[in-house]
Amino acid sequence: MSSDTENAELKDFYKKILALLSIKEAEVAFDSFMAYTELLNIILETHGVELAKLTKSHLFLLLYYFLGCELKKRGIMTEFEFEKIKKEKFNELEIEYNPTPIPTNIGDTANKKNFCGLFDSFLEKLKKQTKTPSCIGVVK
Incomplete structure (x- = not known):
């Protein structure tokens, strides 16, 4: 794959990730995005994820979760909230509460509340999927 093709895909x-996160290009320059992709590449390598086995869809989701996590940590992304407080008014009574999602698996809600949890879960899943099993012995 040529460098121009890779650059066009990135x-x-x-553009797609910033649109999904409701962030303007002025807030995160393309050079910053490239720095995040390099950091993500290093994280994947150190976690033992085989990059050659990842599809474009895997890469897109990883970038989406990772960028969402990093921008949330840095305070750049403030409007996208997983744990938004809901307000409801009943006649003259106003109630504020945190809606709790219905868990499908035990421990499921803890990982799905933020981009960082989603990134960590997806990274572990990819690590298991892309890891080449080691050879234990030879059968004759």
């Missing part, structure tokens, strides 16, 4: 990912 620009496409950049």
